[in-house]
Amino acid sequence: MILFPIVGLPLVAALISALPLGRRVAPAATLAACAAALALSIVAAMRVVAGEPVVAVANWAALDGLGALILLLVAALASTAALFSWSYIAREKSARHLRRYYANYNLFVFAMLLVPALIEPNLVWTAVELTTVLSVYLVAFENTREALEAGWKYSVLTIMGGAIALLGFLAMFAATRFGGSGPYTWQRLILLAPAAPHGVLEIAFVLILVGFGAKAGLVPLHTWLPDAHSQAPTPICALLSGIKTTLVLYVILRFAAVLNASARGSADGWATVVGLSSVGIAAFLIIQVTDYKRLFAFSTVEHMGIILTAAGLGGAAAHYGAVYQILNHALTKSFCFFAAGAALLAVDTRQIADVRGLIRTSPAAGAALLLGGLAIAGAPPLAVFLSEFSILRAAIARQHYVAAALLAAFVIIAFFGILYHLNRMVFGRPETAGISVTPVQLPTSCVLTLVLAALPVIILGFYMPEPLHVLLRMAADGLSR
Amino acid sequence: MTDFSALLASLNGLAAGLFLLSSFALVATRQVQGCLRFYIAQSVFLVVSALILAFGLRAPDLLAVAALDLAIKPIVIPWLLRRMVREEIFRRREIDQVLNIPSSLLIALGLTLTAYFLSEQLPAPAGALARINLPVGLAALLIGTYTLAVRREAVPQLIGIFGIENGALFVGIAIAPTLPLVAEMAFPFDMLIIALVIGILTRMTQERIGTTEVGGLASLKEGGG
Numbered sequence: 138m139i140l141f142p143i144v145g146l147p148l149v150a151a152l153i154s155a156l157p158l159g160r161r162v163a164p165a166a167t168l169a170a171c172a173a174a175l176a177l178s179i180v181a182a183m184r185v186v187a188g189e190p191v192v193a194v195a196n197w198a199a200l201d202g203l204g205a206l207i208l209l210l211v212a213a214l215a216s217t218a219a220l221f222s223w224s225y226i227a228r229e230k231s232a233r234h235l236r237r238y239y240a241n242y243n244l245f246v247f248a249m250l251l252v253p254a255l256i257e258p259n260l261v262w263t264a265v266e267l268t269t270v271l272s273v274y275l276v277a278f279e280n281t282r283e284a285l286e287a288g289w290k291y292s293v294l295t296i297m298g299g300a301i302a303l304l305g306f307l308a309m310f311a312a313t314r315f316g317g318s319g320p321y322t323w324q325r326l327i328l329l330a331p332a333a334p335h336g337v338l339e340i341a342f343v344l345i346l347v348g349f350g351a352k353a354g355l356v357p358l359h360t361w362l363p364d365a366h367s368q369a370p371t372p373i374c375a376l377l378s379g380i381k382t383t384l385v386l387y388v389i390l391r392f393a394a395v396l397n398a399s400a401r402g403s404a405d406g407w408a409t410v411v412g413l414s415s416v417g418i419a420a421f422l423i424i425q426v427t428d429y430k431r432l433f434a435f436s437t438v439e440h441m442g443i444i445l446t447a448a449g450l451g452g453a454a455a456h457y458g459a460v461y462q463i464l465n466h467a468l469t470k471s472f473c474f475f476a477a478g479a480a481l482l483a484v485d486t487r488q489i490a491d492v493r494g495l496i497r498t499s500p501a502a503g504a505a506l507l508l509g510g511l512a513i514a515g516a517p518p519l520a521v522f523l524s525e526f527s528i529l530r531a532a533i534a535r536q537h538y539v540a541a542a543l544l545a546a547f548v549i550i551a552f553f554g555i556l557y558h559l560n561r562m563v564f565g566r567p568e569t570a571g572i573s574v575t576p577v578q579l580p581t582s583c584v585l586t587l588v589l590a591a592l593p594v595i596i597l598g599f600y601m602p603e604p605l606h607v608l609l610r611m612a613a614d615g616l617s618r
Numbered sequence: 619m620t621d622f623s624a625l626l627a628s629l630n631g632l633a634a635g636l637f638l639l640s641s642f643a644l645v646a647t648r649q650v651q652g653c654l655r656f657y658i659a660q661s662v663f664l665v666v667s668a669l670i671l672a673f674g675l676r677a678p679d680l681l682a683v684a685a686l687d688l689a690i691k692p693i694v695i696p697w698l699l700r701r702m703v704r705e706e707i708f709r710r711r712e713i714d715q716v717l718n719i720p721s722s723l724l725i726a727l728g729l730t731l732t733a734y735f736l737s738e739q740l741p742a743p744a745g746a747l748a749r750i751n752l753p754v755g756l757a758a759l760l761i762g763t764y765t766l767a768v769r770r771e772a773v774p775q776l777i778g779i780f781g782i783e784n785g786a787l788f789v790g791i792a793i794a795p796t797l798p799l800v801a802e803m804a805f806p807f808d809m810l811i812i813a814l815v816i817g818i819l820t821r822m823t824q825e826r827i828g829t830t831e832v833g834g835l836a837s838l839k840e841g842g843g
Contacts, residue, residue: 197800259801266808273815277822285823286835292819293775293832296812297766300782303805304759304789311793321798340739364838 202611302348408449415442770833
């Protein structure tokens with residue numbers, strides 16, 4: 138029953154935010170609802186870890202290991218992004234726009250919490266579609282020419298992807314339903330898969346991979362992602378890049394498990410090929426970016442590819458690497474966007490070439506950007522390094538030498554690409570004299586978010602709490618069955 | 619096969635043919651207004667096919683689906699779009715299309731043939747009655763994707779998306795008539811929210827940039843920032 142308040146709280150907050158109650162009410166309600174949802178998600182995840190069933194509506198809404206991990210990440214990122222919004226969005230003068238922002242923010246969070254909480258695949262499709270549709274307004278929120286363009290590219294390509302995936306969902310339903318009726322859930326789908334015609338399952342999976350791949354930012358339908366993930370207000374970028382794309386990938390991975398459970402079909406080949414090409418193309422695109430928010434956006438394409446590749450390698454170790462990467466990517470990427478947002482507040486430009494010596498202009502933003510860059514690029518001993526290393530080790534252990542070599546090469550290219558740009562921004566000397574280096578004071582809530590979001594990024598590199606480790610194991614099991 | 623079910627099958631064939639024809643019309647019209655009209659027609663034929671299948675396959679759930687689709691797709695969504703998007707946009711003609719109309723129609727024909735071959739691979743529908751829905755729905759899906767790629771105006775792009783969705787559902791009513799009702803009901807509401815959000819986005823774009831030719835927006839790319 139704990140799932141009801143988790144999902145319901147943002148809805149209540151959306152309602153409060155929409156009412157004209159004063160400038161501080163909407164952000165406070167949003168922050169309170171997200172923090173409460175996070176606390177309850179932790180309780181729910183602990184129950185899952187303890188082996189207790191967490192069921193809201195039997196056969197419709199429940200939580201398993203994989204679902205609990207995703208739910209936890211959605212709630213965590215929604216909370217930090219709500220805190221970051223506090224001062225970032227307050228620059229918006231009109232109280233009406235402020236209310237619209239928070240109302241939409243809460244609805245978006247509500248839809249994202251629904252995805253892992255639901256276990257009926259067709260309803261999950263609706264929830265995923267809702268996360269897309271409810272974030273369109275947020276992407277275009279700045280209402281500039283660029284933001285509107287990003288909003289269009291985002292909505293048209295991803296909603297089209299959803300429509301194509303719908304046929305895949307329906308074909309999946311039809312293929313596994315030859316044997317009569319009964320509940321239709323993720324778990325049952327895996328049980329029904331061996332008896333289903335594997336050709337149909339494979340077509341359904343490919344339709345879902347192509348359609349939802351567009352939503353997850355997988356190559357070749359990734360073109361909207363750097364636009365949307367750079368033009369949206371920073372807290373929204375953190376949510377979109379940190380967890381929204383992962384959420385879609387989570388659904389793809391569920392279906393990959395179904396196809397793998399079938400008599401002869403296998404999703405591994407598809408996942409590895411699409412995953413590796415996403416990593417590769419993103420790695421080369423990272424080198425030539427000129428906008429630092431786009432830099433992190435391309436890094437998201439890279440990481441989606443890494444997770445999909447890891448899932449496609451097969452075997453318990455690689456699957457553990459995949460869910461570990463999901464965890465690290467969500468926490469680190471959201472931190473990166475908060476750092477980028479702090480830099481944007483400090484220097485008021487998104488062009489890499491215009492930012493030099495950020496560490497002198499704003500030590501907090503500069504240090505955060507450097508830490509974020511190192512962490513997301515996979516510098517040891519930070520958490521992303523550990524998960525990427527475990528994926529590579531799993532690939533070698535399974536004798537996928539070509540995949541391992543390509544993955545390692547692309548990750549290293551991306552590593553140098555990211556650090557080359559960030560190093561110039563943080564430490565570089567101003568090329569033209571006269572650029573002011575007067576230190577800029579960041580708002581308190583912004584600094585507070587940076588500190589809070591940095592903690593897990595740093596700590597997870599050295600220490601993993603035992604319950605989290607168990608949860609990751611359970612989540613990895615969810616990929617293999 | 620009794621005479622009655624043969625009649626139903628040929629009626630369904632008729633609905634499918636008209637459904638496909640509306641998809642072709644979506645490719646061929648230039649006027650935004652016309653696009654919306656043919657989308658309404660396409661949605662009506664989807665509902666007709668759902669009704670025929672509800673009787674033919676004895677799937678009472680499809681009756682509810684048909685009723686909801688009838689209310690939302692051809693009635694509420696166009697009404698909503700008319701309210702949110704300025705009248706002048708509907709009267710606009712799309713001059714600047716990537717390919718001209720005869721070649722677009724040829725491509726649509728090619729996509730239909732592809733759909734016929736592809737549909738051999740999809741799960742067999744519940745009965746001979748619904749067999750026609752597979753290639754036709756798949757063709758509508760592919761044609762919708764194609765329209766989306768060549769259209770540059772906001773409203774026709776949205777209708778392209780709806781065309782894809784209609785295509786998927788046209789196959790869906792045939793291969794998955796027993797889909798849980800809750801899920802079936804969620805689909806049209808999802809369409810409604812899409813129409814609402816895209817309508818708002820169209821209005822914002824119109825007010826801010828002064829055009830709804832969204833395909834022409836291209837300031838965001840690598841190197842340009």
